[in-house]
Amino acid sequence: MLPYSTVIFDLDGTLLDTLQDLADSVNHVLSLHQMPLRSLDEIRQFVGNGVGLLICRAVPAGTAPDLEAQCLSEFRAYYAAHMSDHTAPYSGVPELLESLARAGIRVAVVSNKFDGAVKGLCRSYFGSLVPVAIGESQGVARKPAPDTVFRALAELGAEAGGAVYVGDSEVDIQTARNAGLPCLSVSWGFRDSALLTEQGAKRIFSSPGALQAFLLGGQTDEIRPGSQKLL
Template identity: 65%
Template sequence: MRYHTAVFDLDGTLLNTLQDLADSTNYALAVNGLPGRNLDEVRCFVGNGVGKLIARAVPEGTPEALTAKCLSDFRAHYFINMENKTAPYPGITEMLSRLGQEGFHLAIVSNKFDSAVKGLCQTYFEGLIPVAIGESQGVAHKPAPDTVFKALQELGVPAEGAVYIGDSDVDIATARNAGLPCISVSWGFRDRDFLLSHGATEIVSNPQELYAALTDEKER
C-alpha cells in the first residue's frame, strides 16, 4: 500500500460548500449595506479561512470595524446555515468507506473555523473520519503545517506514510511545509491549470482516481 494515512482539506475537496459560503457572505454584506458577490468571485476568495474570505469580499477601503462586523455576521449566519446546500462530492463517501475498510487513518484539516469543521464532519462523515481540525486561536492555520501535525498526533500516526489531499494552492503549500506529499483534486474550487501553475505534482479528477492513487492500485 502506498500510504497509511490520508489528511484531507474539506471545502472543495470532500464537500461542495461553495453555495452556502456564498449565501452567508452575501447575507453579511447585505445587512451591512455592502454590495454582494457572485459565485465565481466567492470561489476565488475561499481557501485561506473565513477572515480572508470576508476581507476579500468587502469593497476595497472598507473600514476595519465594518469588515470585522461583516465577519461576525458571516460566522453567525454560516453556523446555522452551513448545511443548506452543502453535500459531499459524488463518490466521496464511498471512497472514504473503502479506505476505512482497508485500515487507512483519515483526518480533515481545514482553514474553516474549528466548530464548523467539526460540525460538518459529524454531519457528513461520522464513523468515517475520526479527526477534524479547523482554525482556532493559538494554532497557526494553513499553509503553516501546525494543524496537519496536530491531526497526525491525534490519529497517533507518524508523518512517514501520510499524504495531504486538497484542491488549492494553499493545500500544496501546506503539504510542502509539513514535509508530506500532496495529491491535488481538480473537482474543487481551483482547476487543473491553476493547480499546475502553483506546483501541483499529482492531480486526480475523480474520487476513483484518488482511491487508486492512495492505494497504488490500478483502476479496474
C-alpha cells in the same frame, strides 16, 4: 502494499461542496450593510485562507476595520446556522472514505474553516469515517502553516512518514510542502487543473474514484502534460 497508511484531507472543495452556502452567507452579510454582492465565481476565488480573509476580500476596498470585524462576526453566526443548506459531499467521496476505512487507512481533515464548523460538518456528513477534524482556532497557525497537519497526525497517532496530504488548492500544495508531506491535488473542487499545475501540483486527480484507486494501490489511467500527472 498500500502507498500510504494515513491520509490528511482538506475539507471545502475536496470532500464537501460548500461553495453555495459560503456564497449565500457572505452575500447575506453584504446585503445587511448595503454592500455590493459577490458572484459564485468570486467566492470560489476568495476561499481557502480562512473566513477572516474571505470577508476581507468580499467587502469593498477601504471598509473600516471595525465594520469588517462586525461583518466577520455576522458571517460566522449566519454560516453556523446555514452551513448545511446546500452543502453535500462530492459524488464518490463517501465511497472513497468507506474504502479507506475498510483498508485500515487512518483519515483526518484539516481546514482553514473555523473549528466548530469543521467538526460539525465532518460529524454530520462523515461520522466515524473522519475521526479527527481540525479547523482554525486561536493559538494555532492556519494553513499553509503545517501546525494543523501535525496536530492531526498526533491525534491519529500516526507518523508523517506514511502520510499524504490531499487538497484542491494552492494553499493545500503549500501546506503539504511545509509539513514535509507529498501532496495529491484534486481538480473537482474550487481550483482547476491549470491553476494547480501553475502552483506546482505533481499529481492531480479528476475524480474521487481515481483517487480511491490510487490510494488502494490500484492502477489509474494517466495523462501526463509535462511532468504533471493528471489521474
